[in-house]
Amino acid sequence: MEEIIVFFYSFREPIFIMVLSIFLGIEVISNVPSVLHTPLMSGANAISGVIIIGGIILVGHTDLSGFSLELLLGILAMFFGTLNVAGGFAVTDRMLEMFKKKKK
Amino acid sequence: MDKILHTFNGTEFTVGHAILEFSYLLAAILFVWGLKLLSHPESARRGNFWAAAGMILAMITTLFLHEGSTGSRIQLMNVVVIVITIGIGTAVGLMISKKVKMTAMPELVSFFNATGGAASALVGLLEFGNPENESLLVTLLGLIIGSIAFSGSLIAYGKLAGKIGGIHAGFMKFVNIALLLGIIGLTVYVLLQPDPQTLAPMVYLLLGLTLLYGVLFVMPIGGADMPVVISLLNSLTGIAAAMAGFIYHNLAMILGGIFVGAAGTILTLLMCKAMNRSLINVIIGGFGGGGGTAGEEGGTVKEISLSDAAVLLAYSQKVVVVPGYGLAVAQAQHTVHELEKLLENKSVQLVYGIHPVAGRMPGHMNVLLAEADVPYDKLVEMEEINKDIGNVDVVIVVGANDVVNPAANDTPGSPIYGMPVINAARAKNVIVMKRGMGKGYAGIENPLFFKDNTRMLFGNAKDSIQKLVAEINTL
Numbered sequence: 001m002e003e004i005i006v007f008f009y010s011f012r013e014p015i016f017i018m019v020l021s022i023f024l025g026i027e028v029i030s031n032v033p034s035v036l037h038t039p040l041m042s043g044a045n046a047i048s049g050v051i052i053i054g055g056i057i058l059v060g061h062t063d064l065s066g067f068s069l070e071l072l073l074g075i076l077a078m079f080f081g082t083l084n085v086a087g088g089f090a091v092t093d094r095m096l097e098m099f100k101k102k103k104k
Numbered sequence: 105m106d107k108i109l110h111t112f113n114g115t116e117f118t119v120g121h122a123i124l125e126f127s128y129l130l131a132a133i134l135f136v137w138g139l140k141l142l143s144h145p146e147s148a149r150r151g152n153f154w155a156a157a158g159m160i161l162a163m164i165t166t167l168f169l170h171e172g173s174t175g176s177r178i179q180l181m182n183v184v185v186i187v188i189t190i191g192i193g194t195a196v197g198l199m200i201s202k203k204v205k206m207t208a209m210p211e212l213v214s215f216f217n218a219t220g221g222a223a224s225a226l227v228g229l230l231e232f233g234n235p236e237n238e239s240l241l242v243t244l245l246g247l248i249i250g251s252i253a254f255s256g257s258l259i260a261y262g263k264l265a266g267k268i269g270g271i272h273a274g275f276m277k278f279v280n281i282a283l284l285l286g287i288i289g290l291t292v293y294v295l296l297q298p299d300p301q302t303l304a305p306m307v308y309l310l311l312g313l314t315l316l317y318g319v320l321f322v323m324p325i326g327g328a329d330m331p332v333v334i335s336l337l338n339s340l341t342g343i344a345a346a347m348a349g350f351i352y353h354n355l356a357m358i359l360g361g362i363f364v365g366a367a368g369t370i371l372t373l374l375m376c377k378a379m380n381r382s383l384i385n386v387i388i389g390g391f392g393g394g395g396g397t398a399g400e401e402g403g404t405v406k407e408i409s410l411s412d413a414a415v416l417l418a419y420s421q422k423v424v425v426v427p428g429y430g431l432a433v434a435q436a437q438h439t440v441h442e443l444e445k446l447l448e449n450k451s452v453q454l455v456y457g458i459h460p461v462a463g464r465m466p467g468h469m470n471v472l473l474a475e476a477d478v479p480y481d482k483l484v485e486m487e488e489i490n491k492d493i494g495n496v497d498v499v500i501v502v503g504a505n506d507v508v509n510p511a512a513n514d515t516p517g518s519p520i521y522g523m524p525v526i527n528a529a530r531a532k533n534v535i536v537m538k539r540g541m542g543k544g545y546a547g548i549e550n551p552l553f554f555k556d557n558t559r560m561l562f563g564n565a566k567d568s569i570q571k572l573v574a575e576i577n578t579l
Binding site for chain 1: 136143185186190194201239364
């Protein structure tokens with residue numbers, strides 16, 4: 001029990017952000033026309049690539065003096081994260097480009 | 105940059121700190137604003153651009169301004185390694201996204217989602233062993249959710265690409281529940297240890313179990329439920345990224361991740377509502393398992409010749425095309441658009457009836473038809489189509505099955521009973537284009553095919569429509 005209280009207190013600000021983000025997410029997505037479900041999902045998917053920030057921090061502070069499993073896995077994490085971000089945004093753009101084209 | 109501006113609660117902060125946090129705030133605003141713009145057709149593309157800009161901004165400032173626990177910035181050698189890795193990742197990501205066909209879009213979204221999940225799982229795995237890590241709970245949650253999203257999305261990718269079949273066994277339900285309980289039990293056990301960080305083997309076991317759970321959880325799901333699962337996995341990846349944000353006290357990661365997670369969850373629930381099913385039902389239900397038991401009426405189907413079909417269409421007033429996954433498989437979106445233009449010249453009114461879960465991804469049909477230059481206003485949503493379906497002369501079902509199955513309305517025993525469908529059966533005539541008499545993806549018998557006003561046109565949808573176009577031209 002004590003640990004839960006400590007957890008809440010030490011993470012109080014992130015928890016605030018988290019709760020508000022949930023409402024924000026619900027608010028922004030409601031009333032989306034079904035035409036846009038796919039691009040929206042794809043765009044949201046690309047945003048979930050923020051994990052790349054974690055990857056940069058991780059590899060950024062890894063000791064490079066020798067080869068280690070940590071380094072290899074960290075680089076792999078970054079690679080996957082970048083794929084998610086770059087591929088995700090690019091593919092969303094490609095889909096939306098088609099929507100735009102026919103609005104002539 | 106390194107000038108100490110102020111001492112705050114015992115920690116000094118510099119211009120660098122301020123810029124870094126400010127850039128995160130800006131990135132967070134761009135994510136929210138971007139997704140908001142993405143939810144309107146006119147502004148969607150700009151929205152995507154701004155969200156991407158926010159991401160790039162946060163990546164650059166993190167790279168140059170982030171300080172580790174010892175207060176040191178990222179060393180030059182590390183920066184080089186990071187830039188090279190990101191460079192390769194970007195090149196590969198862009199290449200894949202440029203090359204892939206529009207019909208393979210659902211697979212691709214699943215694939216990219218898998219990579220995001222993998223990154224989160226790896227970050228969780230590595231941070232678990234970090235003695236400076238303050239909260240192992242969020243670390244483990246990131247690891248668990250990330251790896252479920254990873255293996256689940258990979259299976260979804262394989263299923264959509266037709267590389268993996270499904271398992272439809274009743275006992276899967278119990279295996280999955282047991283596995284989930286095992287994962288929760290193991291997590292609690294690890295966290296309750298006095299010195300959990302020495303438990304590396306346990307964490308690898310946990311990783312293995314969660315990967316297995318992801319596989320087994322997606323395996324039995326099929327049919328119309330696929331879009332729901334993809335959306336659900338999408339929101340899991342967001343939540344996993346947010347958990348990693350807790351590890352680093354990084355508010356941009358938390359906001360971005362949770363925001364996407366919440367948005368994805370809402371999208372998932374909206375889709376469940378469109379199918380009149382609960383999320384629990386989708387996850388545990390295992391669509392299509394014992395499907396054959398209900399509506400086993402059989403009967404004979406009647407075929408229609410190309411020339412008859414051509415005449416029927418050319419002398420109709422209102423025609424509705426109901427596309428499904430078969431349209432994507434046959435790549436028939438361009439030919440169907442050709443048919444549409446041809447009939448329009450003969451003053452036949454043709455619109456498309458889009459079921460919310462037609463295809464393998466929400467809005468799948470809209471994307472495909474948009475690729476073929478079909479105008480927006482021709483894509484009509486299910487409710488609108490159903491209002492006036494009795495006055496429609498011909499409904500052409502192109503590679504769709506479950507979304508036009510009347511059993512959903514009138515056969516209480518059917519697995520899809522209660523799901524809203526396009527009431528094609530109530531139109532004056534129905535032409536069903538199908539490759540053969542196989543059941544749909546969900547494996548449920550479709551009484552529509554045996555109705556008196558239904559005619560079948562067997563063959564590849566693209567070939568059939570091409571021949572139909574040629575035939576109408578000769579009239």
